[in-house]
Amino acid sequence: MAATSTTTTRSGPPTERGGGSFERVTVNLTEKTSQALAEAVRLSGDSKTDSINKAIQMYRLLLSVQDQGGGIYLRESAEAEQERLRVL
Numbered sequence: 001m002a003a004t005s006t007t008t009t010r011s012g013p014p015t016e017r018g019g020g021s022f023e024r025v026t027v028n029l030t031e032k033t034s035q036a037l038a039e040a041v042r043l044s045g046d047s048k049t050d051s052i053n054k055a056i057q058m059y060r061l062l063l064s065v066q067d068q069g070g071g072i073y074l075r076e077s078a079e080a081e082q083e084r085l086r087v088l
Helices: 031-044 048-067
Strands: 008-010 021-023 072-074 083-085
Touching: 031 048, 048 072
Parallel strands: none
Antiparallel strands: 008 021, 072 083
């Protein structure tokens, strides 16, 4: 079995956002995902790092709610029908 390692580096005291230790990872984004990241950064004013961190936390929430039998619903506009969001 091959050994794997994860590098966790501490970059100073914890921040107000609950940080303090960070894990550096490398990801390969598809062109579509790269464009979505750029749009999220533009809309939110967050950095790429903050946008990716928020996206992963939201993904975890969606999976957790779905795993517990709950549902998350989305309405794209005030006039649109409510739709159940499912992660496949």
